[in-house]
Amino acid sequence: MKVAVIQFPGSNCDQDALYSLREDIGVAAEYVWHDSTSLVGFNAVFVPGGFTYGDYLRCGAMAATAPVMDEVRRFAREGRPVVGVCNGFQILCESHILPGALMQNVNQKFLGQDCYLKAINRTSPWTERVEGVVRIPIAHMEGRYVADAETLARLEGDGLVAFRYVSPTGELSEEWNPNGATNAIAGIVNDKGNVLGMMPHPERATRKLLGCDDGLAIMSAFRLLPVN
Amino acid sequence: MGLNETEYNLIVRLMGREPSLTELGMFAVMWSEHCGYKYSRPILAYFKEYKKAMEGEGLENAGIVDIGDGLGVVMKVESHNHPSAVEPYQGAATGVGGIIRDIFTMGARPIACLNSLRFGPIEPGQAEPEVVVRNRYLFEHVVAGIGGYGNCVGVPTVAGEVAFHPRYSGNPLVNAMCVGIVKIDEVATAGANGIGNPVIYLGSATGKDGIHGATFASDTLGEDSDAKRPNVQIGDPFAEKLLIEATLEALQTGAVAAIQDMGAAGLTCSTVEMSSKGGVGMVIDLDLVPMREADMSAYELMLSESQERMLAVAHNGREQEIIDVFHKWGVHAVVIGHVTDDGLVTVRRHGEVAAQVTAKHLTDFCPTYSVEPKVPDYHLRAAQFDPSGLPTVDFADALCQLLASPNIADKRHVYRQYDQQVQTQTVLVPGEADAAVLAPRGSKKGLSVKIDGNALHTYFDPYAGGVGAVVEAARNVACTGAKPVAATDGLNFGNPQLPHVYWQFERAVRGIADACDALGTPVVSGNVSFYNESTLGEVLPTPLVGVVGVLERAENRVPGRAGAGLSVGVLSYTKDNRQEGLGASAYAAVVHGVEDGLPVLADLAGEKSLHETLVRLAAEGLAKSAHDVSEGGLAVALAESLAEGTGLAVDLAALSDGLSDAGLLFGEFPGHVVVLTDQGDAVSRAVSAGIQWTVIGSTNPNGDVNIQRGDRTLIATTEKALRAATNNGLDEALMKPVGVVGVQ
Numbered sequence: 022m023k024v025a026v027i028q029f030p031g032s033n034c035d036q037d038a039l040y041s042l043r044e045d046i047g048v049a050a051e052y053v054w055h056d057s058t059s060l061v062g063f064n065a066v067f068v069p070g071g072f073t074y075g076d077y078l079r080c081g082a083m084a085a086t087a088p089v090m091d092e093v094r095r096f097a098r099e100g101r102p103v104v105g106v107c108n109g110f111q112i113l114c115e116s117h118i119l120p121g122a123l124m125q126n127v128n129q130k131f132l133g134q135d136c137y138l139k140a141i142n143r144t145s146p147w148t149e150r151v152e153g154v155v156r157i158p159i160a161h162m163e164g165r166y167v168a169d170a171e172t173l174a175r176l177e178g179d180g181l182v183a184f185r186y187v188s189p190t191g192e193l194s195e196e197w198n199p200n201g202a203t204n205a206i207a208g209i210v211n212d213k214g215n216v217l218g219m220m221p222h223p224e225r226a227t228r229k230l231l232g233c234d235d236g237l238a239i240m241s242a243f244r245l246l247p248v249n
Numbered sequence: 250m251g252l253n254e255t256e257y258n259l260i261v262r263l264m265g266r267e268p269s270l271t272e273l274g275m276f277a278v279m280w281s282e283h284c285g286y287k288y289s290r291p292i293l294a295y296f297k298e299y300k301k302a303m304e305g306e307g308l309e310n311a312g313i314v315d316i317g318d319g320l321g322v323v324m325k326v327e328s329h330n331h332p333s334a335v336e337p338y339q340g341a342a343t344g345v346g347g348i349i350r351d352i353f354t355m356g357a358r359p360i361a362c363l364n365s366l367r368f369g370p371i372e373p374g375q376a377e378p379e380v381v382v383r384n385r386y387l388f389e390h391v392v393a394g395i396g397g398y399g400n401c402v403g404v405p406t407v408a409g410e411v412a413f414h415p416r417y418s419g420n421p422l423v424n425a426m427c428v429g430i431v432k433i434d435e436v437a438t439a440g441a442n443g444i445g446n447p448v449i450y451l452g453s454a455t456g457k458d459g460i461h462g463a464t465f466a467s468d469t470l471g472e473d474s475d476a477k478r479p480n481v482q483i484g485d486p487f488a489e490k491l492l493i494e495a496t497l498e499a500l501q502t503g504a505v506a507a508i509q510d511m512g513a514a515g516l517t518c519s520t521v522e523m524s525s526k527g528g529v530g531m532v533i534d535l536d537l538v539p540m541r542e543a544d545m546s547a548y549e550l551m552l553s554e555s556q557e558r559m560l561a562v563a564h565n566g567r568e569q570e571i572i573d574v575f576h577k578w579g580v581h582a583v584v585i586g587h588v589t590d591d592g593l594v595t596v597r598r599h600g601e602v603a604a605q606v607t608a609k610h611l612t613d614f615c616p617t618y619s620v621e622p623k624v625p626d627y628h629l630r631a632a633q634f635d636p637s638g639l640p641t642v643d644f645a646d647a648l649c650q651l652l653a654s655p656n657i658a659d660k661r662h663v664y665r666q667y668d669q670q671v672q673t674q675t676v677l678v679p680g681e682a683d684a685a686v687l688a689p690r691g692s693k694k695g696l697s698v699k700i701d702g703n704a705l706h707t708y709f710d711p712y713a714g715g716v717g718a719v720v721e722a723a724r725n726v727a728c729t730g731a732k733p734v735a736a737t738d739g740l741n742f743g744n745p746q747l748p749h750v751y752w753q754f755e756r757a758v759r760g761i762a763d764a765c766d767a768l769g770t771p772v773v774s775g776n777v778s779f780y781n782e783s784t785l786g787e788v789l790p791t792p793l794v795g796v797v798g799v800l801e802r803a804e805n806r807v808p809g810r811a812g813a814g815l816s817v818g819v820l821s822y823t824k825d826n827r828q829e830g831l832g833a834s835a836y837a838a839v840v841h842g843v844e845d846g847l848p849v850l851a852d853l854a855g856e857k858s859l860h861e862t863l864v865r866l867a868a869e870g871l872a873k874s875a876h877d878v879s880e881g882g883l884a885v886a887l888a889e890s891l892a893e894g895t896g897l898a899v900d901l902a903a904l905s906d907g908l909s910d911a912g913l914l915f916g917e918f919p920g921h922v923v924v925l926t927d928q929g930d931a932v933s934r935a936v937s938a939g940i941q942w943t944v945i946g947s948t949n950p951n952g953d954v955n956i957q958r959g960d961r962t963l964i965a966t967t968e969k970a971l972r973a974a975t976n977n978g979l980d981e982a983l984m985k986p987v988g989v990v991g992v993q
Contacts, residue, residue: 030487030490030491030578030579031401031487031490031491033401033402033403033490033671034403034671036672037671037672037673040673040690041673070671071403072400072401072486072487072490074487075401075485075486075487075488076401076487077487130393130665130666131393131396131397131400131665131666131667131668132665132666133400133664133665133666133667133668133669133670134665158670160400160668160669160670160671162400222670224673225670225673230676230688230803230804231670231673231675231676232676232677232678232681
């Protein structure tokens, strides 16, 4: 397994993702620069968080037009594994690899804190090992997931909601939905289940020293996926 | 421009002629207080490292501390008070950007930001309604600016402090600190070298923003300050992120001979300081500088403080390697001149020499001034303060009041707006411990960092306040299990030409210097900010001290709170009972509305032993939590030591030392630390000479909080009530209606 960590100007969780994948998950990982036009030799893609191109336009809108994203689109279409976290999720939405959009948090402030997640979909490689409630940090200003009614109905009806924000004991409540996301959606998968986008940072929670390793349940999929 | 007649005459004498407008502008910024340290240099010589640097090779941008394993820590604090008073978001943001550049210009990767902020009151009744509204605006936008910049640039904001006092209305204090890590043998230098070596301009294009920012910083805020918005720079954290990565990558090529950031005074400061430090000169052609507007004069180009720029000297023939790296990152990199042997900075524009000055004249000939200090009457009167005159109150109410007061309340409203974990090295985040702890990649060690200062203490006794800032920051670091190793200071004062301000400054610096000597934590860098006053008055003297400490193993870090089933004990050295610890205390101020009295002076030998003890407890795994007694005294420290849902029952009789109940509960005695442990006997064997270990009770799972003195109950409440007070205090203060429609 060799993971491509896509690096845009302004990515700032690229090193964290690389380090988590290599050191904590135990797979090979390399940076792929934004102007690259090939993903040959890679088995999976990780689009990390950050402020790509400064995010002075809509978050992820510029990155969605980078040359490498054509390859990521093709990669996803072919059913191969792609994960986007935080700004990476925003980029996947802006690239139309995943539906919906991420709007400003309901309190209009950046939120850097822990949150609690429950896996709703249990069949994708990213969610099948997530038991009960996991604690994963968030760090974003635009993380409120929104989509049109039809898309939401499809996400809910087809079991494509990957994670919901919940209380530490697993209940749904607005109090524990930090950014006001529609249906408390923290992450979604595509209909084939090979693409995951999520606002919380599982790569920040893969070692006990960092206070929490609940992210292993999500990130370990990179080690367990069949090499395609 | 801020120069007086004597200074102008000195310039004419040094140059042997009248300066050109550009030259005069260059002198004005380099001889401003911000760059030239006119009023502070003689006093800063109290710091041994500073004195050594001034007599030797000059100061690098930020001090370096060897922490072993071939690694060095670089750190510095810097103020951005005046820009933040006028344009809070950009003022604070560019303050963060500037201090981050100071760190990576040395070849260090910035791994953590901290900040220390002061504002006027945000609660109605403590200032005129429109002032409260303005203070809230400044507070919210400064915090947003710090977050907006730091979050984007990818450096976690891991610790800090925020306090409010009427004396900061009109002139908030915004001090940002950055910590970086560098391989000791890869430290970059700022001293230009190699005659004929090309000089390269790196980073964003130069515009007409921030012209004379350093001069503005050295003046007093007045009625016309709003007109100074054009003096405030605009930050671009995306450009900074690219600059960080490009600079660190370029340094790895070995093609960089010297490098410095362009901060205050922009091109002037970087060309002059790099030349002076290297004992060389420089010719630069301004026509080659990337510009945002084509019609910029030499004067504007030399004085612009456009952000996210650096100046480098390349080894001759290797400049293309540097340029290639910067172009990969999409950043300007242009050769604009070369190094000369004549010691002159020669500036050309449109084919003509616009300025030619001897670099050393600008850096080494700035006159210094001292002022005859005057001990103010309020200090003498404070010695008469008698805490027994404070009326009796319900102590449980008083404790809740203190916990909910904006100065003591949990600052989640603030730190939640910061990315505390990017770079995934933060192992204790804000709210978890007395200091933040980082575990740098590639090392087993942990770094603990904190910035502290108590301005009310400093106002009434600047020496005790200076000592206090050092010992408090160092103690916080030690509470996490780290050995304090170095300090940086941010000195924020009023107009130094006023005798009482000069007295405050001199005494506070003496206190910092003495404490750092005693604790073995040299001051390796720092910043002075004078003229912090407005039409609403001058600020409290506010020395802030950042301390970094080292844990041999990051995994041994100690948090600030713990759960049920543990012994509650206090580590302490013999108390100095001056005014029962209630002089200049939060208890007197918050509960009684009285600001008076002298704070207790820390015992430096006792502090050192205490810190050693804390480091030992951590290394041996004996402490479940450690939290020091500071503002609000022991009662607040006990409340803050409890994990959610955990209660305690303690008897303070053994600690009383003849104190009144109020002094016992709320006295601000330095050198006291609340430790929760399941190995009380082992702790008693591990303490250093001179340190007492007193077990006073235990924690329980039912959440009841009971504080006794012998058979008398002083406080009976619940952890839930205390937690609600501290967690909601700041939000509630911000929500209280002010009663008028505000103006911003």
